[in-house]
Amino acid sequence: MENKILDVLIVGAGLSGIGAAVHITKRCPGKSFAIVEGRERLGGTWDLFRYPGIRSDSDMYTLGYNFKPWTSRRAIADAPSILKYLNETVDEYRLKDKIQFNHKVVDASWSSEEALWTVSLQHGDGSLSTVQCNFLHMCSGYYDYEEGHNPDFPGKAEFSGQIVHPQFWPEDMDYSGKKVVVIGSGATAVTIVPVMAESAEHVTMLQRSPTYIVSAPGVDKWALRFRKALPSKLAYLMTRWKNVLWGLFTFNLARNKPKAFKKRLLDMVQEEMGPDVDMANFTPSYNPWDQRLCLVPDSDLFASIKSGKASIVTDHVESFSKEGIKLKSGQTLEADIIVTATGLKMLTGGSATISVDGKPVNFGETINYKGVMFSGIPNFGMTMGYTNASWTLKADLTSEYVCRLVNFMAENGTPIATPTLPSDGSIGTEPMLDFSSGYVQRAIKDLPKQGDRKPWRLNQNYPKDIINLRHKTVDDGVLVFSKAGAVAVHSPDNQDDVASIAAE
Known part of the structure:
Protein backbone atom coordinates (compact mmCIF):
# COMPACT_ATOMS: atom_id res chain seq x y z
CA MET A 1 0.00 0.00 0.00
CA GLU A 2 2.98 2.31 0.50
CA ASN A 3 3.23 5.20 -2.00
CA LYS A 4 -0.14 4.33 -3.53
CA ILE A 5 -2.65 7.16 -3.80
CA LEU A 6 -6.10 6.00 -2.70
CA ASP A 7 -9.44 7.64 -3.28
CA VAL A 8 -10.50 6.86 0.30
CA LEU A 9 -8.59 5.65 3.35
CA ILE A 10 -10.75 4.18 6.11
CA VAL A 11 -9.26 4.20 9.62
CA GLY A 12 -10.54 1.40 11.85
CA ALA A 13 -11.81 -2.13 11.19
CA GLY A 14 -14.68 -2.23 13.65
CA LEU A 15 -18.41 -1.98 12.92
CA SER A 16 -18.05 1.51 11.41
CA GLY A 17 -14.99 0.80 9.26
CA ILE A 18 -16.22 -2.48 7.80
CA GLY A 19 -19.59 -0.86 7.10
CA ALA A 20 -17.90 2.11 5.38
CA ALA A 21 -15.93 -0.28 3.15
CA VAL A 22 -19.11 -2.08 2.08
CA HIS A 23 -20.83 1.20 1.24
CA ILE A 24 -17.87 2.28 -0.91
CA THR A 25 -17.87 -1.11 -2.63
CA LYS A 26 -21.57 -0.79 -3.42
CA ARG A 27 -21.86 2.94 -4.13
CA CYS A 28 -18.47 4.00 -5.52
CA PRO A 29 -17.53 1.36 -8.08
CA GLY A 30 -14.00 1.83 -9.35
CA LYS A 31 -12.89 3.97 -6.42
CA SER A 32 -9.79 2.69 -4.64
CA PHE A 33 -9.82 2.30 -0.88
CA ALA A 34 -8.12 0.52 1.99
CA ILE A 35 -8.78 0.00 5.69
CA VAL A 36 -5.98 0.49 8.21
CA GLU A 37 -6.36 -0.98 11.68
CA GLY A 38 -3.94 -0.35 14.53
CA ARG A 39 -4.69 -3.66 16.22
CA GLU A 40 -3.96 -7.17 14.97
CA ARG A 41 -7.62 -8.16 14.51
CA LEU A 42 -10.85 -6.68 13.28
CA GLY A 43 -13.77 -5.93 15.55
CA GLY A 44 -12.84 -2.74 17.38
CA THR A 45 -14.84 -2.51 20.60
CA TRP A 46 -16.16 -6.05 20.19
CA ASP A 47 -12.67 -7.53 20.09
CA LEU A 48 -10.92 -5.15 22.51
CA PHE A 49 -13.28 -5.68 25.45
CA ARG A 50 -13.12 -9.18 26.94
CA TYR A 51 -14.86 -8.68 30.28
CA PRO A 52 -17.53 -11.19 31.40
CA GLY A 53 -20.81 -10.87 29.51
CA ILE A 54 -19.63 -8.23 27.02
CA ARG A 55 -22.66 -7.56 24.80
CA SER A 56 -24.48 -4.91 22.82
CA ASP A 57 -26.36 -2.23 24.72
CA SER A 58 -28.68 -1.72 21.73
CA ASP A 59 -30.80 -4.21 19.82
CA MET A 60 -29.01 -5.81 16.88
CA TYR A 61 -31.80 -4.97 14.45
CA THR A 62 -30.62 -1.36 14.67
CA LEU A 63 -26.98 -2.02 15.61
CA GLY A 64 -26.72 -4.27 12.56
CA TYR A 65 -26.08 -2.82 9.11
CA ASN A 66 -28.85 -1.58 6.83
CA PHE A 67 -27.49 -3.83 4.05
CA LYS A 68 -27.11 -7.07 6.04
CA PRO A 69 -29.99 -8.48 8.10
CA TRP A 70 -29.30 -9.69 11.62
CA THR A 71 -30.51 -13.29 11.55
CA SER A 72 -29.52 -14.55 14.97
CA ARG A 73 -32.34 -15.19 17.44
CA ARG A 74 -30.93 -12.93 20.16
CA ALA A 75 -31.74 -9.24 19.81
CA ILE A 76 -29.24 -8.30 22.54
CA ALA A 77 -26.11 -10.06 21.31
CA ASP A 78 -22.82 -10.99 22.95
CA ALA A 79 -19.46 -9.94 21.51
CA PRO A 80 -18.67 -13.32 19.85
CA SER A 81 -21.96 -13.15 17.93
CA ILE A 82 -21.23 -9.59 16.80
CA LEU A 83 -17.71 -10.60 15.70
CA LYS A 84 -19.20 -13.52 13.75
CA TYR A 85 -21.55 -11.06 12.00
CA LEU A 86 -18.60 -8.78 11.20
CA ASN A 87 -16.51 -11.61 9.80
CA GLU A 88 -19.43 -12.76 7.67
CA THR A 89 -19.65 -9.22 6.26
CA VAL A 90 -15.94 -9.17 5.45
CA ASP A 91 -16.20 -12.52 3.67
CA GLU A 92 -19.41 -11.67 1.85
CA TYR A 93 -17.96 -8.45 0.38
CA ARG A 94 -14.41 -9.81 -0.06
CA LEU A 95 -12.77 -7.18 2.13
CA LYS A 96 -9.94 -9.23 3.68
CA ASP A 97 -7.36 -8.01 1.18
CA LYS A 98 -8.43 -4.42 1.82
CA ILE A 99 -7.53 -4.48 5.54
CA GLN A 100 -4.02 -3.71 6.77
CA PHE A 101 -3.70 -4.84 10.40
CA ASN A 102 -1.05 -3.50 12.80
CA HIS A 103 -1.11 -0.21 10.88
CA LYS A 104 -1.78 2.60 13.35
CA VAL A 105 -2.32 6.15 12.11
CA VAL A 106 0.12 8.43 13.93
CA ASP A 107 -0.01 11.49 11.68
CA ALA A 108 -2.28 12.81 8.93
CA SER A 109 -1.47 16.01 7.07
CA TRP A 110 -3.59 17.65 4.38
CA SER A 111 -2.09 19.52 1.43
CA SER A 112 -4.35 21.90 -0.49
CA GLU A 113 -1.73 22.14 -3.22
CA GLU A 114 -2.00 18.42 -3.91
CA ALA A 115 -5.57 17.84 -2.71
CA LEU A 116 -4.21 14.90 -0.72
CA TRP A 117 -3.87 13.57 2.79
CA THR A 118 -0.47 12.08 3.62
CA VAL A 119 -0.96 9.55 6.37
CA SER A 120 1.88 8.11 8.46
CA LEU A 121 1.34 4.57 9.69
CA GLN A 122 3.19 2.80 12.50
CA HIS A 123 3.43 -0.95 12.02
CA GLY A 124 3.41 -3.60 14.71
CA ASP A 125 7.22 -3.83 14.59
CA GLY A 126 7.59 -0.07 15.12
CA SER A 127 8.50 0.75 11.52
CA LEU A 128 6.72 3.52 9.62
CA SER A 129 5.19 3.87 6.18
CA THR A 130 3.04 6.46 4.44
CA VAL A 131 -0.01 6.37 2.23
CA GLN A 132 -1.78 9.19 0.43
CA CYS A 133 -5.50 9.56 -0.15
CA ASN A 134 -7.96 12.13 -1.37
CA PHE A 135 -10.51 11.49 1.39
CA LEU A 136 -9.79 10.39 4.95
CA HIS A 137 -12.66 8.60 6.70
CA MET A 138 -12.10 8.12 10.42
CA CYS A 139 -14.01 5.11 11.77
CA SER A 140 -11.91 4.63 14.89
CA GLY A 141 -14.62 5.37 17.45
CA TYR A 142 -14.72 8.01 20.14
CA TYR A 143 -12.50 6.65 22.91
CA ASP A 144 -8.86 5.86 23.65
CA TYR A 145 -8.08 2.18 23.07
CA GLU A 146 -4.86 2.39 25.04
CA GLU A 147 -6.10 4.10 28.19
CA GLY A 148 -9.40 4.03 30.07
CA HIS A 149 -10.61 6.48 32.69
CA ASN A 150 -9.00 5.18 35.86
CA PRO A 151 -9.31 7.50 38.88
CA ASP A 152 -6.38 7.48 41.27
CA PHE A 153 -8.23 6.24 44.33
CA PRO A 154 -6.29 6.81 47.59
CA GLY A 155 -4.73 3.69 49.06
CA ALA A 341 -15.80 0.17 35.63
CA THR A 342 -15.18 3.89 35.80
CA GLY A 343 -15.55 4.70 32.13
CA LEU A 344 -13.76 5.61 28.95
CA LYS A 345 -11.35 8.32 27.94
CA MET A 346 -12.78 10.11 24.92
CA LEU A 347 -10.68 10.97 21.87
CA THR A 348 -11.64 12.71 18.63
CA GLY A 349 -9.76 11.29 15.68
CA GLY A 350 -7.81 8.80 17.75
CA SER A 351 -4.33 9.63 19.02
CA ALA A 352 -3.02 10.81 15.64
CA THR A 353 -1.69 14.31 15.01
CA ILE A 354 -3.82 15.92 12.31
CA SER A 355 -2.92 19.08 10.41
CA VAL A 356 -4.25 21.12 7.49
CA ASP A 357 -1.69 22.91 5.32
CA GLY A 358 0.84 22.75 8.14
CA LYS A 359 -1.50 24.01 10.87
CA PRO A 360 -2.37 21.48 13.63
CA VAL A 361 -6.08 20.75 14.03
CA ASN A 362 -7.63 21.31 17.44
CA PHE A 363 -11.00 19.60 17.24
CA GLY A 364 -12.22 21.57 20.23
CA GLU A 365 -12.09 24.69 18.02
CA THR A 366 -14.02 23.18 15.12
CA ILE A 367 -17.76 23.01 14.48
CA ASN A 368 -19.48 19.86 13.34
CA TYR A 369 -20.97 19.81 9.82
CA LYS A 370 -23.94 17.47 9.22
CA GLY A 371 -22.64 15.14 11.92
CA VAL A 372 -19.93 13.99 9.49
CA MET A 373 -17.32 16.68 8.78
CA PHE A 374 -15.79 19.67 10.59
CA SER A 375 -15.35 23.35 9.80
CA GLY A 376 -12.17 24.14 7.93
CA ILE A 377 -11.03 20.51 7.49
CA PRO A 378 -11.17 19.42 3.83
CA ASN A 379 -12.03 15.88 2.72
CA PHE A 380 -12.29 14.52 6.23
CA GLY A 381 -15.20 12.52 7.61
CA MET A 382 -15.71 10.95 11.01
CA THR A 383 -18.26 8.39 12.13
CA MET A 384 -19.97 9.32 15.38
CA GLY A 385 -23.04 7.33 16.33
CA TYR A 386 -26.17 8.51 18.09
CA THR A 387 -26.31 9.07 21.82
CA ASN A 388 -30.02 8.18 21.92
CA ALA A 389 -30.05 5.24 19.49
CA SER A 390 -27.83 2.58 17.96
CA TRP A 391 -24.37 3.58 16.76
CA THR A 392 -24.70 1.87 13.39
CA LEU A 393 -27.84 3.74 12.36
CA LYS A 394 -25.72 6.89 12.09
CA ALA A 395 -22.63 5.02 10.85
CA ASP A 396 -24.53 3.73 7.81
CA LEU A 397 -25.85 7.19 6.94
CA THR A 398 -22.41 8.76 7.46
CA SER A 399 -20.85 6.29 5.03
CA GLU A 400 -23.62 6.83 2.49
CA TYR A 401 -23.00 10.56 2.65
CA VAL A 402 -19.23 10.14 2.25
CA CYS A 403 -19.90 8.03 -0.85
CA ARG A 404 -22.21 10.71 -2.27
CA LEU A 405 -19.57 13.35 -1.60
CA VAL A 406 -16.73 11.34 -3.15
CA ASN A 407 -18.84 10.69 -6.27
CA PHE A 408 -19.89 14.35 -6.50
CA MET A 409 -16.28 15.58 -6.34
CA ALA A 410 -15.25 13.11 -9.05
CA GLU A 411 -18.16 13.97 -11.35
CA ASN A 412 -17.56 17.72 -11.06
CA GLY A 413 -13.78 17.74 -11.19
CA THR A 414 -13.50 19.43 -7.79
CA PRO A 415 -11.38 17.16 -5.60
CA ILE A 416 -11.61 19.34 -2.47
CA ALA A 417 -14.68 19.81 -0.25
CA THR A 418 -14.39 22.07 2.80
CA PRO A 419 -17.19 22.86 5.29
CA THR A 420 -16.90 26.64 5.54
CA LEU A 421 -18.38 28.91 8.21
CA PRO A 422 -20.06 32.18 7.22
CA SER A 423 -17.72 35.16 7.22
CA ASP A 424 -19.96 37.22 9.53
CA GLY A 425 -19.35 34.95 12.54
CA SER A 426 -23.07 34.46 12.96
CA ILE A 427 -22.96 30.80 13.97
CA GLY A 428 -23.41 30.35 17.70
CA THR A 429 -21.94 27.25 19.33
CA GLU A 430 -22.75 24.77 22.07
CA PRO A 431 -21.35 21.37 23.09
CA MET A 432 -21.67 18.67 20.43
CA LEU A 433 -22.93 16.14 22.98
CA ASP A 434 -25.79 17.22 25.22
CA PHE A 435 -24.99 14.62 27.85
CA SER A 436 -24.17 14.92 31.54
CA SER A 437 -22.27 11.59 31.62
CA GLY A 438 -18.84 11.79 33.25
CA TYR A 439 -16.92 10.53 30.21
CA VAL A 440 -18.47 13.31 28.10
CA GLN A 441 -18.00 16.10 30.63
CA ARG A 442 -14.34 15.17 31.22
CA ALA A 443 -13.60 15.64 27.52
CA ILE A 444 -16.04 18.43 26.64
CA LYS A 445 -13.42 21.13 26.01
CA ASP A 446 -11.58 18.91 23.51
CA LEU A 447 -14.66 17.80 21.58
CA PRO A 448 -15.91 19.58 18.47
CA LYS A 449 -18.81 22.01 18.93
CA GLN A 450 -22.14 22.10 17.18
CA GLY A 451 -23.76 25.21 15.75
CA ASP A 452 -27.09 26.81 16.52
CA ARG A 453 -28.55 26.06 13.09
CA LYS A 454 -28.39 23.55 10.26
CA PRO A 455 -26.21 22.18 8.76
CA TRP A 456 -23.94 22.81 11.75
CA ARG A 457 -26.38 21.29 14.23
CA LEU A 458 -26.73 17.60 15.13
CA ASN A 459 -30.15 16.05 14.68
CA GLN A 460 -29.82 12.97 16.94
CA ASN A 461 -32.78 11.82 14.87
CA TYR A 462 -32.51 8.97 12.36
CA PRO A 463 -35.45 9.87 10.06
CA LYS A 464 -34.27 13.49 9.85
CA ASP A 465 -30.74 12.34 9.07
CA ILE A 466 -32.02 10.11 6.27
CA ILE A 467 -33.30 13.26 4.58
CA ASN A 468 -30.25 15.30 5.56
CA LEU A 469 -27.53 12.84 4.54
CA ARG A 470 -29.16 10.62 1.93
CA HIS A 471 -31.38 13.02 -0.01
CA LYS A 472 -30.43 16.70 0.44
CA THR A 473 -28.16 18.22 -2.20
CA VAL A 474 -24.45 17.79 -1.61
CA ASP A 475 -23.64 21.26 -2.97
CA ASP A 476 -25.49 23.25 -0.32
CA GLY A 477 -23.45 26.45 -0.46
CA VAL A 478 -21.83 25.66 2.89
CA LEU A 479 -19.58 22.93 1.59
CA VAL A 480 -17.09 24.80 -0.59
CA PHE A 481 -15.71 22.86 -3.58
CA SER A 482 -12.38 23.69 -5.15
CA LYS A 483 -9.46 22.30 -7.12
CA ALA A 484 -5.93 21.52 -6.02
CA GLY A 485 -4.25 24.77 -5.01
CA ALA A 486 -7.50 26.56 -4.19
CA VAL A 487 -9.39 25.92 -0.97
CA ALA A 488 -11.44 27.83 1.57
CA VAL A 489 -9.61 27.82 4.87
CA HIS A 490 -11.34 28.38 8.21
CA SER A 491 -9.38 29.79 11.10
CA PRO A 492 -10.84 28.41 14.36
CA ASP A 493 -9.29 31.26 16.29
CA ASN A 494 -11.28 33.74 14.24
CA GLN A 495 -14.64 32.28 13.35
CA ASP A 496 -15.62 35.45 11.57
CA ASP A 497 -13.05 35.21 8.81
CA VAL A 498 -12.86 32.88 5.89
CA ALA A 499 -9.65 33.24 3.92
CA SER A 500 -9.49 32.09 0.33
CA ILE A 501 -6.18 30.75 -0.90
CA ALA A 502 -6.13 30.72 -4.69
CA ALA A 503 -3.40 29.36 -6.88
CA GLU A 504 -4.88 28.68 -10.27
Missing part, protein backbone atom coordinates in the same frame (compact mmCIF):
# COMPACT_ATOMS: atom_id res chain seq x y z
CA LYS A 156 -4.70 1.65 45.85
CA ALA A 157 -1.27 0.27 46.68
CA GLU A 158 -2.52 -1.04 50.02
CA PHE A 159 -5.18 -3.33 48.53
CA SER A 160 -4.06 -6.96 48.79
CA GLY A 161 -6.30 -8.26 46.02
CA GLN A 162 -6.54 -7.71 42.28
CA ILE A 163 -7.64 -4.46 40.61
CA VAL A 164 -8.96 -4.74 37.05
CA HIS A 165 -10.24 -2.21 34.52
CA PRO A 166 -12.80 -3.74 32.11
CA GLN A 167 -10.95 -2.33 29.10
CA PHE A 168 -7.94 -4.50 29.97
CA TRP A 169 -9.49 -7.71 31.26
CA PRO A 170 -6.94 -10.51 31.94
CA GLU A 171 -7.57 -13.70 29.98
CA ASP A 172 -6.78 -15.90 33.00
CA MET A 173 -9.03 -14.03 35.44
CA ASP A 174 -10.56 -16.42 38.00
CA TYR A 175 -13.22 -14.89 40.19
CA SER A 176 -15.04 -18.06 41.29
CA GLY A 177 -15.77 -18.00 45.01
CA LYS A 178 -14.36 -14.47 45.33
CA LYS A 179 -15.81 -11.30 46.80
CA VAL A 180 -16.00 -8.73 44.01
CA VAL A 181 -16.70 -5.00 44.09
CA VAL A 182 -17.53 -3.35 40.77
CA ILE A 183 -17.12 0.43 40.92
CA GLY A 184 -19.51 2.08 38.48
CA SER A 185 -23.14 2.14 37.42
CA GLY A 186 -23.01 2.42 33.63
CA ALA A 187 -23.52 -0.09 30.83
CA THR A 188 -20.29 -1.96 31.61
CA ALA A 189 -21.05 -2.36 35.30
CA VAL A 190 -24.63 -3.59 34.80
CA THR A 191 -23.30 -6.12 32.27
CA ILE A 192 -20.47 -7.44 34.43
CA VAL A 193 -22.31 -7.77 37.75
CA PRO A 194 -24.87 -10.51 36.93
CA VAL A 195 -22.36 -12.60 34.96
CA MET A 196 -19.67 -12.50 37.66
CA ALA A 197 -22.31 -13.19 40.31
CA GLU A 198 -22.99 -16.59 38.76
CA SER A 199 -19.71 -17.98 40.14
CA ALA A 200 -18.37 -15.34 42.55
CA GLU A 201 -19.16 -15.53 46.27
CA HIS A 202 -20.80 -12.11 46.04
CA VAL A 203 -20.65 -9.08 43.72
CA THR A 204 -21.32 -5.55 44.95
CA MET A 205 -21.99 -2.74 42.49
CA LEU A 206 -20.65 0.40 44.15
CA GLN A 207 -22.06 3.54 42.59
CA ARG A 208 -21.62 7.22 43.40
CA SER A 209 -25.07 7.85 41.95
CA PRO A 210 -27.73 5.63 40.37
CA THR A 211 -28.43 5.17 36.67
CA TYR A 212 -31.75 4.48 34.98
CA ILE A 213 -31.88 0.73 34.38
CA VAL A 214 -34.42 -0.76 32.00
CA SER A 215 -35.03 -4.43 31.26
CA ALA A 216 -35.73 -5.59 27.71
CA PRO A 217 -36.36 -9.06 26.26
CA GLY A 218 -33.23 -10.70 24.92
CA VAL A 219 -35.36 -12.05 22.08
CA ASP A 220 -37.61 -9.72 20.03
CA LYS A 221 -40.90 -11.63 19.59
CA TRP A 222 -42.08 -9.28 16.87
CA ALA A 223 -38.89 -9.94 14.90
CA LEU A 224 -39.56 -13.67 15.06
CA ARG A 225 -43.16 -13.14 13.91
CA PHE A 226 -42.02 -10.97 11.00
CA ARG A 227 -39.50 -13.63 9.97
CA LYS A 228 -42.20 -16.31 9.84
CA ALA A 229 -44.49 -14.18 7.67
CA LEU A 230 -42.12 -12.15 5.50
CA PRO A 231 -38.97 -12.52 3.38
CA SER A 232 -35.76 -12.08 5.39
CA LYS A 233 -34.84 -8.59 4.20
CA LEU A 234 -38.35 -7.22 4.59
CA ALA A 235 -38.68 -8.77 8.06
CA TYR A 236 -35.39 -7.14 9.08
CA LEU A 237 -36.51 -3.77 7.68
CA MET A 238 -39.84 -3.97 9.52
CA THR A 239 -38.16 -4.87 12.83
CA ARG A 240 -35.54 -2.16 12.35
CA TRP A 241 -38.12 0.56 11.77
CA LYS A 242 -40.30 -0.68 14.61
CA ASN A 243 -37.37 -0.30 16.98
CA VAL A 244 -36.22 3.03 15.50
CA LEU A 245 -39.68 4.60 15.84
CA TRP A 246 -40.23 3.19 19.33
CA GLY A 247 -36.85 4.54 20.41
CA LEU A 248 -37.63 7.99 19.00
CA PHE A 249 -41.06 7.99 20.63
CA THR A 250 -39.70 7.12 24.07
CA PHE A 251 -36.79 9.56 23.76
CA ASN A 252 -39.10 12.45 22.83
CA LEU A 253 -41.52 11.46 25.56
CA ALA A 254 -38.66 11.51 28.09
CA ARG A 255 -37.58 14.98 26.94
CA ASN A 256 -41.10 16.44 26.80
CA LYS A 257 -42.52 14.83 29.96
CA PRO A 258 -39.48 14.02 32.12
CA LYS A 259 -41.36 13.69 35.42
CA ALA A 260 -43.93 11.25 34.08
CA PHE A 261 -41.30 9.28 32.19
CA LYS A 262 -39.06 9.09 35.25
CA LYS A 263 -41.97 7.84 37.35
CA ARG A 264 -42.69 5.11 34.81
CA LEU A 265 -39.06 3.95 34.73
CA LEU A 266 -38.91 3.78 38.52
CA ASP A 267 -42.27 1.99 38.68
CA MET A 268 -40.85 -0.63 36.30
CA VAL A 269 -37.89 -1.16 38.65
CA GLN A 270 -40.28 -1.46 41.60
CA GLU A 271 -42.28 -4.09 39.69
CA GLU A 272 -39.08 -6.01 38.97
CA MET A 273 -37.62 -5.83 42.48
CA GLY A 274 -40.69 -6.00 44.68
CA PRO A 275 -42.06 -3.75 47.43
CA ASP A 276 -39.08 -4.05 49.78
CA VAL A 277 -36.47 -2.64 47.39
CA ASP A 278 -34.51 0.45 48.45
CA MET A 279 -35.42 2.72 45.54
CA ALA A 280 -32.68 5.17 46.52
CA ASN A 281 -30.27 2.82 44.72
CA PHE A 282 -32.27 3.10 41.49
CA THR A 283 -33.34 6.77 41.50
CA PRO A 284 -30.96 9.10 39.61
CA SER A 285 -30.78 12.80 40.36
CA TYR A 286 -31.01 13.72 36.66
CA ASN A 287 -33.80 13.37 34.12
CA PRO A 288 -34.05 10.36 31.80
CA TRP A 289 -31.79 10.65 28.72
CA ASP A 290 -29.60 13.34 30.27
CA GLN A 291 -27.41 10.25 30.27
CA ARG A 292 -27.86 7.06 28.30
CA LEU A 293 -30.26 4.52 29.79
CA CYS A 294 -28.75 1.18 30.85
CA LEU A 295 -30.36 -1.78 29.13
CA VAL A 296 -30.34 -5.18 30.84
CA PRO A 297 -31.60 -8.22 28.91
CA ASP A 298 -34.27 -10.43 30.47
CA SER A 299 -33.94 -8.67 33.85
CA ASP A 300 -30.61 -10.41 34.54
CA LEU A 301 -29.29 -7.72 36.90
CA PHE A 302 -32.53 -7.57 38.86
CA ALA A 303 -32.62 -11.36 39.16
CA SER A 304 -29.04 -11.42 40.38
CA ILE A 305 -29.78 -8.88 43.12
CA LYS A 306 -32.98 -10.64 44.20
CA SER A 307 -31.10 -13.93 44.48
CA GLY A 308 -28.69 -12.38 46.99
CA LYS A 309 -25.68 -13.05 44.75
CA ALA A 310 -25.31 -9.34 43.99
CA SER A 311 -26.13 -6.06 45.66
CA ILE A 312 -25.98 -2.31 45.03
CA VAL A 313 -24.38 0.21 47.39
CA THR A 314 -24.70 3.95 46.75
CA ASP A 315 -21.77 5.73 48.40
CA HIS A 316 -18.42 7.42 47.72
CA VAL A 317 -14.98 5.85 47.92
CA GLU A 318 -12.90 7.33 50.70
CA SER A 319 -9.92 5.04 50.09
CA PHE A 320 -8.85 1.53 49.26
CA SER A 321 -7.57 -0.59 52.14
CA LYS A 322 -5.92 -3.97 52.45
CA GLU A 323 -9.30 -5.68 52.81
CA GLY A 324 -11.28 -3.72 50.25
CA ILE A 325 -12.85 -0.24 50.04
CA LYS A 326 -13.54 2.25 52.82
CA LEU A 327 -16.62 4.34 52.08
CA LYS A 328 -17.31 7.90 53.16
CA SER A 329 -20.27 6.61 55.17
CA GLY A 330 -17.83 4.65 57.34
CA GLN A 331 -18.76 1.27 55.89
CA THR A 332 -16.09 -1.07 54.49
CA LEU A 333 -16.72 -3.29 51.50
CA GLU A 334 -14.56 -6.41 51.67
CA ALA A 335 -13.16 -7.51 48.33
CA ASP A 336 -10.78 -10.00 46.77
CA ILE A 337 -11.19 -8.30 43.38
CA ILE A 338 -12.05 -4.69 42.57
CA VAL A 339 -13.32 -3.92 39.05
CA THR A 340 -12.99 -0.24 38.17
